Amino acid sequence: MARERFFLELDPPDSSLKILPHVVVVGGGFAGLKACHALIGKPVRVTLIDKRNFSLFQPLLYQVATGLVAEGDVASPLRQLVGQAPNVQVLLGEVEEIDTQAKQIVFNDRQLAYDHLILAAGSGSSYFGHDEWREAAPPMKILEHADEIRRRVLLALEEAEQTPDPARRAFLQSVVVVGGGPSGCELSGSLMELMTHALGRDFKQLDPGQCKVTLVDPGDRVLRAMDPSLSAAAGSYLQSAGVELLLGGRVQAIEAEKVVVNTSEGARTLEAATICWTAGVKASHLGQVLADASGCTVDRGGRVVVGPDFSIPDHPEIRVIGDLCSYSHTADGKPLAGMAGPAVQMGGWVAADIVAKIQGRAHKAFQFTDFGTMAVLGPLHAVADLRGLKVSGLPGWILWGLAHLMFMPANENRLTLLTKWLWAIATRQRASMLITGRPNQHLNVEVGLERPLANP
Template identity: 80%
Template sequence: MARERFFLELAPPDEQLAGLPHVVIVGGGFAGLKAAHALSGRPVRVTLIDKRNFNLFQPLLYQVASGLVSEADVASPLRQMVGQAPNIQVLLGEVVDIDPAAREVVFNDRRLAFDHLILATGSGSTYFGHEEWREHAPPMKILEHADEVRRRLLTALEEAEQTPDRERRRHLQSVVVVGGGPSGCELAGSVNEMLRHAVARDFKQLDPDDCKVTLVDPGERLLRAMHPSLSDAAGRYLRSRGVELLLGGRVQAIASERVTLTAPGGERTLEAATICWTAGVRASHLGKLLAERSGCPLDRGGRVIVNPDFSIPDHPSIRVVGDLCAYSHTADGKPLPGMASPAVQMGGWVAADILAAQEGRSHAPFRWTDFGSMAVIGPLCAVADLRGLRVSGPIGWLLWGLAHLAFMPANENRLTLLTKWLWTIGTRQRASLLITGRPDQHMGVDVGLERLEAADPGVRAPGCSA
């Protein structure tokens, strides 16, 4: 006998699920996916809502941008990952309103009731009030952004191959990366290797020595969240590979193929065919919406300030996890960093806390286990700070690779990534140097209520009440 099907409240739910608490998870990233896994097969009904039908392993987006791996290697369909559990339903859509009093969310022009709500919509990019820079310097937050960066890089090389003017060729072989955090260092290092080896191997007219990658950061050192010794190691390696580091450089303007900044030596203009942005992070727009609806506080970055159990004041049924939350209930009082490891731990703990409350059990307070931080900066070279154990070079790369494979949620992706990494190490060839799409076609892709806010910041989303 075929099992019954259900869809929202439009038809009677499966008989076995009808009386169970309904947990709605918004966002299928690290935190949301972990919560769904933890609730799989448990006595709750789960609805996972995401505007994309896949989970994206965001830390490896730079490898898509630089042609190391393809989109499918860092993304996995949510329905295949958790949707086959009998108590989990995956729905495609964007939540545009939350009614805390009625315990409902609004998406796809319908209202969905919840007993527990887990918001895990992550973060996006910010240009610090200069959104006009976005079209000239793509960020690195979604697959479409990585595709656009790769398209711009490869298109510039193809144009350079047909350009008789050497100065123009040098310009087309130049890249500026803004932001010296882990994403910026990883992108700059990978793009530098791609340019130099692709040019030497695949292009007849181009000179690898004309390739130029400049990494800009306003701080005194790269990777400021890491120990200074690792920052120095990363800087030395990148410089040895030909990457120019412009520290203390504050961007003043970005135009087509041009970055104007102030540096210790005065104002300076950098010209490059490709400009990439990894400098600013902002919380999902859903945090602002939740604050309007519930009165919950936000920090300066737009993250929701949560209670020790990740709930918001006066609404214990609403939990906020991952990059969207500001959690400072730590031993040192410092907020948890926006990384995969804390997000996974948050999602798992909240799911366990919901189950414990349902069963009348007490649940130990949340305690974050800090596994450290790391960044890969070149072939077989990475820096890693593992709770005081600081390593760099090949050992750092090995630890980095093992950690990323461990956090990768899909076994198929683990296998394909390992295969492509080993292939690249052995051959110096990249598997995904494809030019796809039309120029700038992906730059207008929304990543969370952006279209509505851009149209009129004072206008509420459809279905919203003042």
């Protein structure tokens, strides 16, 4: 028997909001949060729906994974960020269906009507058809992933401290990171820094010289999206810090504590107590839900192909932004990358475009401003390519820090991050070296509201 659904129409705090157009935003990441901020005080009623009650600053997850900062330093409650605005309501739940004809979404087994719908549900990790690898090699997309990586690394070191066998100790001090993009390079450098300095200071039986971090990537250089000179500088720094680069290596198999890599010299087996995955990205399943409901197109990565105004064919009231969209209306015809910069600009522009249409005004076309890319590799060392300005070392780190503090949505988090970064630089101590959680907590993470059991 089909489950009964109820129509959800919550009265806004101010009765005057009832007559305003209703904008529903799905997803409180960079894109969705920016859209909500831009709609505060505008002549619309906004409902923000997310399966979690906080906005996560994903670029700094590697710092949670390596104990540099705590979970609360990179996550901010949505109700504090935008929920206190008179015309914004925050609801916890996960969208399950979209009825494009009736202009309704279904979440928490209830229907909610919209006049304008902004989908900004983001992306997850892709194992390129090998989801069985997830248990052995956790990704790094949500807080549970970062916690799991930290838990595995620290537990391995604790076991190594009590292990008399030198070979076993060396194995427990080994980590393999798959993926040589910004996340993989940042995680590798931070793990090496964590292990070498934590071992030398906090562990009595371990030799920091036995620590080993191997970074695996199928390309001929790390950070392939950057200028080759910066890629070379990044690779040289990581190697000088002790990270082994296995370039041109394609992963063939992953199992518990073992990675099989195919190289030009044949298959190579890497054994490590901890394996991390940063190699693949796939769009939220909500893209396919929208495609099934509307007939719109999704690309191979599950991203929704959108028009110049981020709408889908025959549905100008539906916009798709952030990692969930494939936007190729650019000068070179290449889709915009799934990064914070494009997502923030998309969210702000779409919000302004919706308001302009409601008010009957023309709005300028979207034009992305590329401010560049950057990656931090170690204490006071980063590489940055800012619109042709190539910077590495300490100047790169300063620019990286300023950029990340600027994108951080909460002032409180900016202060705590800056304090902990400076403390770590001054003392080489990390603020969050706690072993918490349970084994494999990154698998099948349940978030949001529990679904009620279906009626028999």
